[in-house]
Amino acid sequence: MSATENDGHMMDNPFLQGLGIRLAHWELKECRFILDIDARHLNRQRNLQGGVVATLLDAACGYAGLYSAPSETEQHAATIALTISYIGKVREGRVEAIGKLMGKGRKIYFSSAELRNEDGEVIATAQGSFKRATYAAEA
Numbered sequence: 001m002s003a004t005e006n007d008g009h010m011m012d013n014p015f016l017q018g019l020g021i022r023l024a025h026w027e028l029k030e031c032r033f034i035l036d037i038d039a040r041h042l043n044r045q046r047n048l049q050g051g052v053v054a055t056l057l058d059a060a061c062g063y064a065g066l067y068s069a070p071s072e073t074e075q076h077a078a079t080i081a082l083t084i085s086y087i088g089k090v091r092e093g094r095v096e097a098i099g100k101l102m103g104k105g106r107k108i109y110f111s112s113a114e115l116r117n118e119d120g121e122v123i124a125t126a127q128g129s130f131k132r133a134t135y136a137a138e139a
Contacts, residue, residue, distance in 0.1 A: 016059055019052065023063070029101040031063040036094050047089045048123070053115055057126035058082055060099030060113035065130055075132065080108070082128040093118045107132050 016023075016033075019041070025032040033056055035041070043049040058079055066075040099113040108131055115124045 019055065021056060021059065026063060026067060028067045029064060031060055031099045033060055033097045034094055037090065037092055042091070047091055048095065050086065053086065053124050054084055056095065056097040056115055057084055057113045057124060058128065060097035061111040061126055061128040062130055064099035064101045064111040064113070065104060065109035076134065077130040077132050080129040080131050082126055084124055084126045086124045088121060088123045090117045090123050095123065
């Protein structure tokens with residue numbers, strides 16, 4: 001699967017791409033991911049599966065602190081801690097995860113995210129801490 005492009009940015013994340021998660025917006029201190037829900041995203045009760053919710057929120061929190069201009073070196077981070085509050089349920093349609101950078105140090109940054117349904121209702125929230133990392137590209 002090819003990387004998806006947004007505002008001159010390439011999202012090269014095979015896991016997110018495999019789930020159908022798309023980077024819709026990315027700027028300094030903020031990002032937005034979208035997912036069109038289909039059967040593979042549902043649990044036994046036919047609601048959006050909690051692990052998919054966690055993945056969306058983790059990605060939104062993480063990417064919110066990693067923005068770089070398309071011409072700059074790509075940044076990476078590892079999740080140190082992520083706290084999620086599951087507030088509502090959704091079964092169909094599109095969801096949007098909005099991540100915002102809350103604060104940062106030299107190596108650690110803190111961010112939050114909300115997952116909303118098409119009506120703008122909050123489905124879940126998250127707060128996390130992340131450690132910047134350097135990864136060498138594999139050949």
